[in-house]
Amino acid sequence: MSPAWSDEAIWWHVYPLGFTGAPPTSAGAAGHRLRRLEPWLGHAADLGCTGVMLGPIFASETHGYDTVDHFAIDPRLGDDADFDALVARAREHGLRIALDGVFNHVGRSFTGDAGWLRRQPGAADYDTFEGHERLVALDHAQEAVQDYVASVLGHWLDRGADGWRLDAAYAVPAEFWRQVLPRVRARHPQAWFAGEVIHGDYAGYVARSTLDSVTQYELWKAIWSSLNDRNLYELAHALGRHDDLLATFAPLTFVGNHDVTRIASRLDDHRHLGHALAVLFTVGGVPSVYYGDELGLEGVKEEREG
Template sequence: MQMLNGNTIHHPFPMTTPYWLQDAIFYQIFPDRFANGDPENDPPNVQKWGAPPTLFGFQGGDLRGIIQHFDYLLDLGINAIYLNPIFAATSTHRYNTSDYYKIDPKLGGMLDFHALIDLAHRNNARVVLDGVFNHTGRSFFAFNDLLENGENSPYRDWFHVHHFPLDAFTPGEAIHFEGWWRHKSLPKLNFHNKQVRNYILGVARYWIERGADGWRLDVPNEINDDAFWAEFRHVVKTANRDACLIGEIWSADPRWANDTHFDGLMHYPVRDALLACWNGKDNVAHFADQAEGLLKIYPRENVYSMYVTLGSHDTERLATMLGGRLDKIKLAFLFLFAYPGAPAVYYGDEIGLEGGKDPDSRRAFPWDPAEWKGDLHPWLQALIAARRGRSSLRRGDYVRLTVDEANGAYAFARILGGEKTLIALNISDKAVDIQIPVTTLWRENQTLRSLLDNRPFTVSDGKIAISLPAWGGIYIG
């Protein structure tokens, strides 16, 4: 990495991560709550679509529903899908895997999986799966055998057993064995066991060979074994050199983003900084420093491979966090689609779906447009179209232009060769007039246009004058 011209952040080539990640617009789908395409596979006592979400109350979403609404995703501008777990499990979230080699029958089957993969690939889109390898469910074959055979089980060393007999079902925390966060329903695998390592590596290879375009790895830091992750990466990249690996790491930590671990991380620190600023808990200058600082701690290929999201199944919804304020939500997305990394939309955030802490953040998608929030959906369509139409927004260097802490204004540029895009934000409750220095971008008297509404702007005295409403923003190029 190199620093040029003060606040210009330039990352030299070559790339070592999948090139397509720089062009990716991700959409995260919680399968049970996106769309019900085949009621025949609904479990007994399925809840009404849109009922208050619970951990074990299924609402019937499935892979066929995603297939039937794929045109909706394409129309939005999506070209990459991250699916929450789709393997056999007993809960709606499916992080308690029963069978890593089987699509959950409540979601469909292998024919539906292949149909989704084929549909995505025909439309130049990718599908990334959720890999939950730190722990399993109680119905996983090896843990079942352990429960039945105790100390005589050939799988006793597949888990972290403290003493027999195991108590896996009575109320309370896991004591006889290690469970993720002490949950009895989520027994932790023992990665010191070579059989466990080989089993998980086989799972990773199997789904890549069947067309998946990568893995999002759940709590990988809890498998605190660099050698295992290096081997995991080798296995996946051998099966498909363009497969991506995204790690769920909640803090900024360069240990996990490199050529022996993951291509990118779920970049929650960006979300944290944005929400703090948008909600008045931090000022714009510090937000700009944080946004810029996060670009300096990783190699270029990893910066541009980050999965940058404003919400997920594990967080409160963006609309809820911003008090339902449409103007704040729209500005948050304007920033997201201009920031380095692969922007990601959590299903429903593009129409202003509300939701508190999980499981409330996993509400069913409302397919009636009358329930969608204002003009948020077309706004995202426009932002995504702008990003997909500008190489500088996808893979350009970042340059800070100005920060006006007193007025809440922040402007930066993305530069790739001769293509330059200016991004300006007013992170305040008052309209603001700002003069942005652009002598390093454009010549005097040059006329530029807003990418979202085609308004003209002319360089005068080395600056561009912009008037922004409260919580307004603009792309100029």
């Protein structure tokens, strides 16, 4: 059962490496940039959000989704003290913290055991994630990988995180999460776990994996597509399917995130921005506002890793 606090959760979703102006690679200058988020916590609280969902903050090679050390804060963002300070300031504003965990794949410079990486028999190289050369797949069939992920999740929950967004969960066998999450919940029964799932049987994946929630991409697409086409049949159909999901879990709803073009740019008519946000906040689920969408910021997603 999902923690009671998640019933009223509203996330302000931030991609820290971009938000703080961090260098594009880990070779860039180290700094305490994570603290640049602190002055914005009041803004998130004033919006009515109850938590901040952080994009990747762990040591990585480039965009954050090529993690090399899940136990270390990316030097471009700071260190453990900066994380602790952010959590403390968030608490002062009544905000929870969710972290972005990338456990389907890792960067080429991963500091963990190379034996945890997946390789087909006789293959010269490791398996990669969707053909991205720099993103190497973990072998989720190994008990050692389950142990590693459980320890990472627990470590940051111990340090003050309240939940996790699990990146590319759709690429990870549901049974993996079924093995890992109960171990973490045994120590952190109030933790919340949402998986990134794009297509397919949302309710079935939640049931098999024991995740609390998954991303609602079907509704996201229906919102902007219906407004652009001036045809609300797609939205009505998506809302009907969404209502069916609510019988078993509360989906993570959104009109923007780091993987898609901003809603203000996606809409053909900027006057419909308010309508898109109105749908987001009047349907059931756990809504997430991607930073800047509340201000109508524009931005077109480029086709690149991360």
